[in-house]
Amino acid sequence: MNLPEFFSSDPGKTLITFLISMVPIFECRAAIPTGVAMGLPTWLVFITSAVGNFLPAPFIVLFIRKIFAWMRKISPKFERIVAKLESKADSKKAEKIRKYSALGLILFVGIPLPGTGAWTGALIAAMLDIRLRHAAPAIALGVLLACTLVSFLSIGAKAAIMLF
Numbered sequence: 001m002n003l004p005e006f007f008s009s010d011p012g013k014t015l016i017t018f019l020i021s022m023v024p025i026f027e028c029r030a031a032i033p034t035g036v037a038m039g040l041p042t043w044l045v046f047i048t049s050a051v052g053n054f055l056p057a058p059f060i061v062l063f064i065r066k067i068f069a070w071m072r073k074i075s076p077k078f079e080r081i082v083a084k085l086e087s088k089a090d091s092k093k094a095e096k097i098r099k100y101s102a103l104g105l106i107l108f109v110g111i112p113l114p115g116t117g118a119w120t121g122a123l124i125a126a127m128l129d130i131r132l133r134h135a136a137p138a139i140a141l142g143v144l145l146a147c148t149l150v151s152f153l154s155i156g157a158k159a160a161i162m163l164f
Contacts, residue, residue, distance in 0.1 A: 013038045014048050021052030024119040028053045028147045029112045036154040045154075050147045053118050057139045060122035061132050088120070089127035097124055102138040105130070109142025112150050118143050 006012040017040065021031035028049040035045030068086070071078035093115075097104040109121035118139055125135035 010040065013040050014044060017045055017048045018052040021049040022056055024117070025114075027112075027117045027119065028143065028150050029117070032147060032150040033154045033157070036151075036158055042151060042155060046147050046151050049150075050143050053147070054140055054143045057118045057122040057143075058132055058136055060119065061126045061130070061135050061139075064123060064126045085123065086127060088115075089124045093120075094124045094128060097121075098128055102134060105135065105138035106142045106145065109139050110145030110149070112146045117146065 001009075007016060013035065016038070017031050017035035020026050020034055021028050023030075031049040031052065032045055035049065036042060040048075068082045071082050093108060097108055100107070105121055105125060108116055108124070109118055121139050121142060122135065125139070
């Protein structure tokens with residue numbers, strides 16, 4: 001089986017869905033509509049997107065400070081990138097997460113809007129020194145919430161398109 005044939009098969013489509021869900025900004029907001037549009041079963045798209053979306057989060061919570069320190073040592077250009085990411089994590093969004101704790105993190109990750117999601121939630125958790133054992137369950141619940149909302153929207157959109 002060559003590469004184009006693989007990516008047109010169900011395992012290939014599942015892999016595409018999984019990889020899209022791991023990409024910051026896209027996450028499940030793009031992975032689920034893509035998987036549904038490719039004709040994969042909704043349950044498979046949901047599970048694949050949820051796992052892929054959550055997978056980077058624990059690593060971000062555990063290692064992002066060390067990665068930022070390393071980036072600062074390498075180049076002044078990275079300093080600006082790190083400063084921008086840290087300021088994003090220290091924004092009003094972070095204040096709400098600090099105020100509402102786990103519920104704030106769940107809702108921040110779970111409402112599928114631009115600038116929210118597992119990647120940003122994990123970054124904010126790391127910057128607020130939220131321990132992984134507290135951050136991971138909240139991020140996981142947020143990912144499940146986001147995947148549920150996006151799944152319903154995707155199924156509804158596909159049904160509406162099929163009517164016309």
